[in-house]
Amino acid sequence: QVQLQESGPGLVKPSQTLSLTCSVSGDSISSGNYYGSWIRQPAGKELEWIGRISTSGSTNYNPSLKSRVIMSADTSKNQFSLTLSAVTAADTAVYYCARWRRSFEDWGRGTLVTVSS
């Protein structure tokens, strides 16, 4: 059974960079035809897709966040990562990593990131 686990700081100051890692167990991120994605959800609001990375390392980002987002993968650690620069209070949300093939089949439990000074 595939499991995903997000990790990273729970508090980030405005204008700084948010960095999160998704650790995958139960399957290799370099095997299979799936994408790793980041999705976020502000409290009480809907889900917003941030971006995805393929098993070969190619990326696609949400145009609304593209200028601030970088995703990468470390196959040796079976992890993929998110960096979001120049954060503001509007970036406060629960951040989920998820695996997509024909749908978002597997999700991490999510990690709350608060942007505040």
Add this chain to the structure above:
Amino acid sequence: EVVLTQSPATLSLSPGERATLSCRASQSVSSSYLAWYQQKPGQAPRLLIYGAFTRATGTPDRFSGSGSGTDFTLTISRLEPEDFAVYYCQQFGGSPLYSFGQGTKLEIK
């Protein structure tokens, strides 16, 4: 931009009743890439239906999906107490590449 609009925003029903949730897209969406998720408080979303009508592993058969083009429906034939949650539809292939509806909250009447 593909916008998914779910209705109603809130649906109040009793256990044993039938629930019908709607998801309307601002432009045609491939049925192969329309999915439904269930989210309970404090939990991550859970995949229920993919490809518009295919139940994910572990999804009870009281859940069914239908629709095509711009109109999709999630039906729960007989509500169980554990079904009261928020439901999201999601598409792939538009711009942005993935988008979610704003959700329908299914609450106990």
